[in-house]
Amino acid sequence: MDVLMLSRLQFTATTIFHFFFVPLTLGLSVLVAIMETQYARTGNETYLKMTRFWGKLFLINFAVGIVTGITLEFQFGTNWSGYSAYVGDIFGSLLAIEATAAFFLESTLIGVWVFGWKKLSRRAHAVVMWLMAGASNLSAIWILTANGWMQQPVGYAIRNGRAELTDFAAVVFNTFSLLQILHVVPAALLLAAFFIMGISAYHLLRQQNVDFFTRSFRLGLVVGTIASIWVILEGDMHAKHVTKVQPAKLAAMESLWNTTSRAPVYMVAVPDEQNERNAVEIGAIPGLLSFLGHGDFSAEVKGLKEFPKSERPPVLLTFLSFRVMVTLGTYFAVMMVIGIFIRKRLMENPWYLKLMMLSIPLPFLAHTAGWVLAEVGRQPWIVYGLMKTADAVSPIAASQVAVSLVAFILVYGLLGAVGYYLIGKHARLGPEAVAE
Amino acid sequence: MLLESIWFFLWGLLWAVYFMTDGFDLGIGSLLPFLGKTEEDRRVMVNATGPLWDGNQVWLLSAGGVTFAAFPRVYAVMFSSLYSALMLILFALILRGVAFEFRGKVDGPGWRKLWDACIFIGSFAPALLFGVAFANIFQGIPIDQKGVYQGTLFTLLNPYGLIGGVLFVLLFLVHGALWLSAKTEGELQTRAASAAAKIWPVEVAVAVVFLATSFFTTRLYANYLANPLLFAVILLTVAALFGIRVFLAKKAFFKAWFASALTIVGATFYGVIGLFPNMFPSSMNPAWSLTAHNASSTQLTLKIMLVVVIIFVPIVLAYQAWAYNLFKTKVTLEDLAY
Numbered sequence: 001m002d003v004l005m006l007s008r009l010q011f012t013a014t015t016i017f018h019f020f021f022v023p024l025t026l027g028l029s030v031l032v033a034i035m036e037t038q039y040a041r042t043g044n045e046t047y048l049k050m051t052r053f054w055g056k057l058f059l060i061n062f063a064v065g066i067v068t069g070i071t072l073e074f075q076f077g078t079n080w081s082g083y084s085a086y087v088g089d090i091f092g093s094l095l096a097i098e099a100t101a102a103f104f105l106e107s108t109l110i111g112v113w114v115f116g117w118k119k120l121s122r123r124a125h126a127v128v129m130w131l132m133a134g135a136s137n138l139s140a141i142w143i144l145t146a147n148g149w150m151q152q153p154v155g156y157a158i159r160n161g162r163a164e165l166t167d168f169a170a171v172v173f174n175t176f177s178l179l180q181i182l183h184v185v186p187a188a189l190l191l192a193a194f195f196i197m198g199i200s201a202y203h204l205l206r207q208q209n210v211d212f213f214t215r216s217f218r219l220g221l222v223v224g225t226i227a228s229i230w231v232i233l234e235g236d237m238h239a240k241h242v243t244k245v246q247p248a249k250l251a252a253m254e255s256l257w258n259t260t261s262r263a264p265v266y267m268v269a270v271p272d273e274q275n276e277r278n279a280v281e282i283g284a285i286p287g288l289l290s291f292l293g294h295g296d297f298s299a300e301v302k303g304l305k306e307f308p309k310s311e312r313p314p315v316l317l318t319f320l321s322f323r324v325m326v327t328l329g330t331y332f333a334v335m336m337v338i339g340i341f342i343r344k345r346l347m348e349n350p351w352y353l354k355l356m357m358l359s360i361p362l363p364f365l366a367h368t369a370g371w372v373l374a375e376v377g378r379q380p381w382i383v384y385g386l387m388k389t390a391d392a393v394s395p396i397a398a399s400q401v402a403v404s405l406v407a408f409i410l411v412y413g414l415l416g417a418v419g420y421y422l423i424g425k426h427a428r429l430g431p432e433a434v435a436e
Numbered sequence: 437m438l439l440e441s442i443w444f445f446l447w448g449l450l451w452a453v454y455f456m457t458d459g460f461d462l463g464i465g466s467l468l469p470f471l472g473k474t475e476e477d478r479r480v481m482v483n484a485t486g487p488l489w490d491g492n493q494v495w496l497l498s499a500g501g502v503t504f505a506a507f508p509r510v511y512a513v514m515f516s517s518l519y520s521a522l523m524l525i526l527f528a529l530i531l532r533g534v535a536f537e538f539r540g541k542v543d544g545p546g547w548r549k550l551w552d553a554c555i556f557i558g559s560f561a562p563a564l565l566f567g568v569a570f571a572n573i574f575q576g577i578p579i580d581q582k583g584v585y586q587g588t589l590f591t592l593l594n595p596y597g598l599i600g601g602v603l604f605v606l607l608f609l610v611h612g613a614l615w616l617s618a619k620t621e622g623e624l625q626t627r628a629a630s631a632a633a634k635i636w637p638v639e640v641a642v643a644v645v646f647l648a649t650s651f652f653t654t655r656l657y658a659n660y661l662a663n664p665l666l667f668a669v670i671l672l673t674v675a676a677l678f679g680i681r682v683f684l685a686k687k688a689f690f691k692a693w694f695a696s697a698l699t700i701v702g703a704t705f706y707g708v709i710g711l712f713p714n715m716f717p718s719s720m721n722p723a724w725s726l727t728a729h730n731a732s733s734t735q736l737t738l739k740i741m742l743v744v745v746i747i748f749v750p751i752v753l754a755y756q757a758w759a760y761n762l763f764k765t766k767v768t769l770e771d772l773a774y
Contacts, residue, residue, distance in 0.1 A: 063537035066490065067530040073500055077515025078522055081583075084515075088508020089733040093741050096501035099494060100748045105755070108491030112759050114773045115487035119762055162508075164734045394516035395584045404523045411527060415534055422541050 004393045006401040007079040010408060014071050015375075016368055017412045021065030021419075023367050026140055026185065027192025028058045029133035031219060033126070040126040050216055051129075053431040054196065055113075057423050062110065064419040068412065073099075079401065083382055083392035087163045090156055090171060091146055098142035106135035140188070141181050148177025150383050151374070152245050163386065176245065179238045180374075186227045186234070187370070190332060191363035193224030197339075198360035199427045201353035204346060212431055217346065221339045228333040235329065236292065243293035246384060247302040248311060249377035252318035254289050256303045263289035263301040271315045276305060313379045321372040328366040335359065437729065439738045443506040444715070444728040446745060448708030450502055452701040454495035455566070455607075457756075459700055460693070461489040463612020465532060465559025466605065468552055471616070471631060475545070476769065477624050478552060482536060483772045484619040487763045489536065491756055493529070505741050509583065509731035510715045517577055517585035517716075521569055521592055525562045532558025540774050563608045564601040568592055571600020571646075574707050575654045576719030583726065596653045603646050606639040607703065610680065611696045618689035619767050629684065632692070636681055643677065643703075655717075656710025666709055673702025690764075 001009075032055050039047035073095055076084050084092070109132045116125060155170030156163045165171070197220035200213040243250045250256075255271040255278055256263060267283030287297035294301070304312055335356065342349050382389040464485050472478035504511040515522055531554040539551035575596050578586040613632035617625055647670070650656050660666045679695035711717070715731060718724035732738065 060537060060541065063534050067533035070493075070497060070529060071526050073497055073504075074515060074522060074526060077500075077504065077511045078519050079516070081512035081516040084504060084512040085509045088504050088511060089737050092501070092504030092506075092508050092511065092733070093737050093744075096498070096505035096741060097744055099498040099501040100744060100752065103497060104491065104494045104748075104752045107494045108752075108756055108759050111487035111490050112762065115483075115763060165737050165740075168736070168740050394512075394519075395582070396516050396519050400519050404520075407523070407527060411530065415530070418538060419534070422538065426541070 001398065001402070003396060003398045003401055004390055006398055006405055007393050008389065010079060010401060010405045011075060013405070013412070014068065014075065014408055016371070017416065018065065018068040018072055019367060019371060020364055020416070021061050021068065022140070023184075023188035023191045023363075024061045024195060025058070025065045026136055026188035027190070028054065028061070028195065029129070029136050030189060031192055031196060031223065032058055033129040033133045034219065036126040036129045040122045043122075046212060046215065049212060049431045053212075054216070056426055057195075057199075059110075059114065060419060060422045060426070064415055066107070068415075071408075079394050079396075080382075080392045081394040083387065085162065086387055086392070087383060090149060090163060090165045093165070094142055094146040094149070094171070098139055098146075102135050102138040102142060106132055106139060109135065137185055137188075140185060144180045144184055145172060145174065145177040147374070148174045148180050151180075151378060152176035153383050153386050163383075175241060179234070179241055182234050183231060183238055184367075184370075186230045187363075187367060189223055190227040190231060191367060193220040193227060194332070194356070194359055194363045196220035197224065198357045201356040202428070203430060205350055205353050205357070207347075209430055209432075210347070214346065218343065221336065221343060224332075225336040225340055228329070228336045232329055232333055235326075239292055240295065243301070246378065248304065248307045249313060249318065249373075250293060251302055251304045251306075252313045252315045252377055253322040253373065254301075255315055255319045256289065256301060257305055258303040259300060259306055260303060261290065261300045262287045262298050263293075265289045265292070269319070271319050273315050311380060313377045318373060318377040321369040321376065324369040325366050325373060328362055328369070331359075332363065332366070439735060439742070440728040440732045441713070442742065443502075443732065443738055444712060445708070447499070447502055447506065447715075448705060450495060450499040451708075452704035454492075454499050455604075455704055456611075456697045456700045457492035457495055458489065459563075459608045459697075460611040460615040461485045461492055462559040462563045463608035463610070464616060465555045465612075466563060466609055467612055467616070467628075467631065468556050468559075471613075471624065471627050472552075473627075475548065478548075479540075479772055479774070480620055480624060480767050480769070481616060482539065482555070482774050484616055484767050486536065486772075486774050488759065490533075491759060493533070496529075502741070502745075506733055506738060507715060507726075507728065507731045508733060510726050513579060513583035513585075513726055513731075514573075514716050517579055517583075518569055518592070519585075520589040521565050525565050528558045528561040528565075530558075531555075532562075536774055560605070563605045567601035567604025568597045570604075570707060572597045573716060574600070574650065574656055574711065576717040576725075578720050579716070579718045579724060580720060581724050583724075586720065596649055599642065599646050599649055603639075603642045603703075606635060606642055607696075607700055609635050610639050611693070611700060614680070614684070614689055614693040614696050617684075618693055621766050621768075629687070629689070632680075633684055636684070640677060650710075654710070656707065659710055659712055669702060669705055669709060673699055673706060676702055 032051055035047050035054065036051040038044065039051055109128050113125070113128050113132060116128065120128065149171055152174060153163070154174050155165060155167035157166045197217050200217040200220065203209055203213045204217065239250070254265060255269050257276050257278070264284040264286045265288040266281045267285070268280060269278045270280040272279040290299040290301055291297045293299065304315065338352065342352060346353060378384055380388050380390065382392045464481055468478060468481055472481050503514070535551040535554035535558060539548050569592065572592050578591065580586055610632050613628045613635065616628035617632060620628060676695045676698035680692050680699065683692035683695055713728040714725050715728060716726040
């Protein structure tokens, strides 16, 4: 394999791994902050116990998220020096702002939160948690702004052989970034809600700490219901914007080969990239794709054949990741709505609790699918329409990257195993085991 | 021209603050197997940096981010040229970070031993490699006209690079031992203080060797000779270095730590001033060097980033100072969190 392929694999592996941990940090920080606020306001010990128990799981997850994030910032330099030199004027400043304006606060306060129980008042300690949660999410917002620029580059001019910043406000208020922020941040809350509800369901099924876990479950249910419905509605807006600015991605998402008016969505389709067609198309819903893309059942949707082969994303992966994301997103909303209806009779519905417990990994899968769609669907471009991924890679020896890729797989594999083992262990132990 | 120069020194400052803050974390981690005789000692050591190391580490990300934002070509060429060294640093820091969090989560001596080993490697390796990398930057890196690196990881392991690595390790060991002396009590404190006193003369000796070798293998002194007033920076650094010994003898450990912090900042600026305006000098041809002027971002980006830095860095310093102050008391067995 060449440097390009190895670097792509390495970036894929390290990003996906990193993003197993990030959304839980983003969402759970807010939920723990809510619990701690309840405690600060009421002095009710159950809320303190909740803060401590969920806080402990949060911290284990946080540690892995933090350390794997460092690698990502530096990889732009190590593996994608062509990219860094070409767009650093814009992209670099967003990363630098993220570190200075958000990540510092998050990382300084995490230490204060963990070690400051006896040094700060109840109220001040809760404020620290809110600032932490705010800073984590602000961090994510800057990173998504940077990614949004790769999806839809704005506010630049090509001068001196590189992309130079001309309009900072346009970069910060980029529509694509805003849509991504409004999608990913609530989706992180949704993931955290499932995490809390799933673990609570495990204990409720065993009749352990029923009051504690019912309260936890309900908090997850409220937040999760709002988030799951929001993510679907916002996702629709997002798709319409993609139709406008990344038509090749949209065509690949639905595996639409020919430009079609009244374009349908097929319940089942099997893309056949070689022959530029779908091997199987079953269950057409006429006009639905036109409606989803343009808000009009008879609108024309561009097909893949409009684009030269060298400018099409890998169809199968884009198509599948979109399907997985949408199917799971629908499932999440359905589960939440069912939960709302049976919220007072949870203990009488063990099937639901069991299903919720088994569903813990699904939002992680949905997040990953969403990112595969966003990033693979943008190919062959690293910056859409501006720079190809192949032109972005560093002039380094493939052997170096091969070694680091293997090392990442080994080290991250180990970290992931240990991290999830510890989360699982402490989740099963329950609130009693959280030492004072 | 002016903006680029301001950014050059801000870039140096961020690295200096990183070494000053995370330096003692790396030092304590490297001292863990030697000073931590019992499990209690080791827990106290880890908790002595516990509330602070994460915030300290962000100075590294900030230094990296600012290199990317203000000098994208330097970022691109430097990080791809130093690929393997940088990857080793990253893996080490990853292990160190999770080890802090993981070591206390399962109760078993084998489990803790494993993560203590990770803390040691994860602290010692970055200390050494940062020194090797910066010394090599001081003397020049074999990059060609296009900024493509013409060497391997082993090219960096030359005598001058290794002296730089050893110097960094020693700076951080003393820095960490002093922090421990200030933060602990009893036998561990005695051991830490005596370690600082024993390592200090070696630190001085290697610093002298480094300063002397720099004269022959680098062009760092050119700026100093052109403007002799700059020698004051070196003198101040040496004064701070001796200040460590004075305060240590008086058992004024926090003051000794401050002197050590000043030494580290001074040592970083010794190199940064000598480099100016070079940021990544080519040893193959000086004309191929990356400088603050030929590798910077646009004036617009530099201006925006300057505003960001002027607003946020003082805020960051303020809340980090608050956090340091909150945790200035001795680490006791009652309030261990790791």
